[in-house]
Amino acid sequence: MVDQSDVILELFNSKSNVQLISGNYRGLDGLRAVVDFSGGRVPAHPSMGFIPEVNDPVWVAVVDGVAWMLGPTVLRPGNGEVVSEAAGIAVVSTVIGDVAATYNSGSTLSPGDQVKLYWNEGCHIIGVRSDSPATPDAPDAPGAGGGQQTVSFSAIDSGSYQSGYGWRINDVWSSSSNIGAWFYGTKIRDTIPDSAVVSGAEIYLPLIKDLGLFPFGRHDYATKPSGSVSFSGVTTLSGKSGWVPIPTSLIDHLKVNTGGLGFGLGGYNIWAGTQKDGQSGTVRVTYTT
Template sequence: MATEQETLLKLIGDKSTARVIPGNFRGLDGLRAVVDFDGGRVPAYMLTDYVPSVNESVWVQVIDGVAYVMGPTTPRLGNGTVISASGGTARVSTALGEIEATYDGAVTFAAGTLVKLTWREGAHIIGRRGPAPVVDVPPPPESTGPQTRTVTFTPTDSGSYQPGYGWRTADVWSSSSNSGGWFYGDQIKDTIPDNARIDGAEIYLPQPDRLTGARPFGRHDQAGKPGGALTFSDTSTLGGTSGWCGIPTGLIDHLKANTGGLGFALGGWNVWPGRQRDGQSGVLRVTFTA
């Protein structure tokens, strides 16, 4: 005979469903958010006072058919260091890569200035800060043997390079004169242990604007956009061209210990929307055991 607890759990399980999936924030409609996920655009309730920027990748919780925006898929750090600043926009280095942030145009920030960031509706510098205080180092987790995890990595940037024109677009091209890629800073090698076994890896490709001819996919060795073109290694042709596409685990096996990103070398005439047009473009989903 079932206990009261077992009966209650069965009733909840029969009547309630819940799941958490990535989506893209498209704006506000009154007091509710508008988000794209699972191939559709739906209204969603905000669970926190954090307001994402338009096209930002967010976690969406769906409970019994009702959507709720939980927050960004990538942590929003409150501290950074100014790389350059001009006209109310600054390039800022953070522990998760470089970002663009606005600031009060009446204030000036020299390169190397430590700043405090807020993230409501996009990154904004709220002022200078002093050196971070010394904090206690957390103890290592209790070892219970190898654990299998699935981690999502959101690119900090994307773009395509054409000799003679430079980084001409944020979209990712693979053509006879354009190669393109996504950039992740050092978050992959800072997250996945060097001794981890890579069990599976996928990249999210938006619906391409064009799809013609060769499209060699591989890894490059840059944390952000370099001065020139990217050099690709271990290239192959992916089985898919849009949505979640499986990629060779050997690419991540290299990137877990080395700086770099992913993208397409010179090819036919292929164009995928980049980070500015689709907040999920180039998002990685990696399963590993360590």
């Protein structure tokens, strides 16, 4: 029997008209998913092993006019540590930041518990783990035995902060009252050796609106904090759209310190965030070890 993935692959191989678009899952219509993307609400054939939570950002492939929901735009962690619990909802710290999770009625959770997470129509704690094994070390990136290499680091989150309103939107703004930032976890610091010589760096900027100043720099957070971020090493980039070079000094700092990148208060500039464009804020670094 031919399954949905076989159909998609056959369409790809037949050189069909294919678009990959990010959208938001809005529910089910019979056996099909309903997704908002490109300014409309469209039924899509599911092609993933679980049901997202309503409003989750998802990838959609449109093949010859037929929409297929492929999966979430953000990775779903399987493990976490309980931070707090109230009214039947636990706050769990994970590699992508804090998430809210349900748990089995009658279970008792305590801050510090290492828990296993299950994602299907939201996040649920299966139970407390019996152990906390160390995270295995990832092998060196291809070509890491020495010489020059180029590595890309995608952002795990993005957003804009406005005083009095907080982190109000996933898009990245630089305006008279909004700062915008991308967050990368610790992947840059964990990948580039401290001794590496960085010879080039650029960032992908999916520009939406272009007006006035756009001061660019680094901040000190792996994930989105509760409050604002401040920027250091601030400069003005040579461009606002597509792949734009950034100072290598920013990466020299991030290869040994936790942090991310973004724009401070400026004119009136907007870039699509990670929920609209999966490449938003991706950093491409060339270095020699």
